[in-house]
Amino acid sequence: MEFAYLGPRGTFTEAALRRLPAAKTATAAPMSSIFEVLDAVRRGEVDAGFVPIENSQEGTVTITVDELVGGDPLVIVGEVVLPVTFVLASEKPVAEITTVASMPVALAQVRKYLRRELPNAVVHQALSTAQAAQRAADGEFDAAVCPPFAAEAVGLPVQAFDIGDNPNAATRFVHVVRPTAPPEPTGNDITSLVVYIDYDRVGALLGVLTEFAIRGINLTRIESRPTGEGLGRYAFFLDCTGHLADARMGEALMGLRRICDDVRYLGSYPRDHSDAPVPPPAGLSDADFADAAAWLDRLRGTGA
Numbered sequence: 001m002e003f004a005y006l007g008p009r010g011t012f013t014e015a016a017l018r019r020l021p022a023a024k025t026a027t028a029a030p031m032s033s034i035f036e037v038l039d040a041v042r043r044g045e046v047d048a049g050f051v052p053i054e055n056s057q058e059g060t061v062t063i064t065v066d067e068l069v070g071g072d073p074l075v076i077v078g079e080v081v082l083p084v085t086f087v088l089a090s091e092k093p094v095a096e097i098t099t100v101a102s103m104p105v106a107l108a109q110v111r112k113y114l115r116r117e118l119p120n121a122v123v124h125q126a127l128s129t130a131q132a133a134q135r136a137a138d139g140e141f142d143a144a145v146c147p148p149f150a151a152e153a154v155g156l157p158v159q160a161f162d163i164g165d166n167p168n169a170a171t172r173f174v175h176v177v178r179p180t181a182p183p184e185p186t187g188n189d190i191t192s193l194v195v196y197i198d199y200d201r202v203g204a205l206l207g208v209l210t211e212f213a214i215r216g217i218n219l220t221r222i223e224s225r226p227t228g229e230g231l232g233r234y235a236f237f238l239d240c241t242g243h244l245a246d247a248r249m250g251e252a253l254m255g256l257r258r259i260c261d262d263v264r265y266l267g268s269y270p271r272d273h274s275d276a277p278v279p280p281p282a283g284l285s286d287a288d289f290a291d292a293a294a295w296l297d298r299l300r301g302t303g304a
């Protein structure tokens with residue numbers, strides 16, 4: 001089993017991949033961008049890919065979501081949530097730094113630090129934090145914003161530790177593969193979907209949300225992404241609790257299929273979250289659904 005991941009060595013993605021049970025015995029191939037990781041999976045060059053999708057400070061990693069929303073279908077079969085801390089790595093003391101580089105997702109999480117400590121530094125974008133560290137070590141930039149282990153990997157001294165604006169910052173990473181059946185339900189799963197609705201129909205989005213609400217399915221994330229067809233043309237990326245194999249999820253998906261222009265299933269996978277699932281509201285538990293189905297069978301004379 002070979003995993004492509006956002007490299008080079010020393011990225012947060014690599015650290016998160018080490019926590020993914022499915023990657024325990026896998027070989028890991030670093031790629032230089034998220035796009036290359038997903039492309040390698042699509043082309044069958046590797047079995048699986050591992051990329052960041054969302055962080056607690058800035059929200060969506062748009063390249064990942066846009067690749068999943070469009071392009072040849074891929075599905076998510078696993079996730080890892082990793083707490084992240086950033087350092088400023090440089091040969092120079094902070095007062096002498098005039099250029100600093102990192103991945104946009106990382107730069108967004110140290111905005112206050114950069115404004116306060118390096119207000120005049122020119123900020124450059126890199127494809128990953130570890131790539132920024134490598135380029136800083138090569139002398140292309142004075143400094144990199146990166147994980148402590150990326151600085152260590154390229155031998156750059158750390159000038160400031162814990163420079164993130166939010167001490168509770170965490171990033172979510174996903175394990176993606178070419179379309180396949182989902183892993184078995186665990187009782188604490190997420191299902192990801194993209195729905196395409198009629199932009200000009202009043203209440204179209206409410207209709208989507210209703211399909212979940214009436215079945216006691218909790219949404220953990222909803223994100224609109226442009227379809228590229230023009231202003232105001234958006235698809236909705238949804239994460240909801242539950243598994244494709246659950247009766248209520250099946251019914252919600254059938255409901256969406258009936259009312260949406262298109263629905264793209266992006267996978268059901270175990271949630272990497274220590275909290276127990278949100279309990280369903282009164283009348284919407286599994287037992288309530290089973291009781292209602294049995295009642296209907298009795299009415300129809302088809303039940304026991």
Ligand SMILES: O=C(O)C(=O)Cc1ccccc1
Pocket residue numbers: 006010011012013014052055084103105106127128129130171
């Ligand atoms: O560039 C990295 O190290 C990554 O793995 C992407 C990333 C960047 C910032 C926070 C979390 C993940």
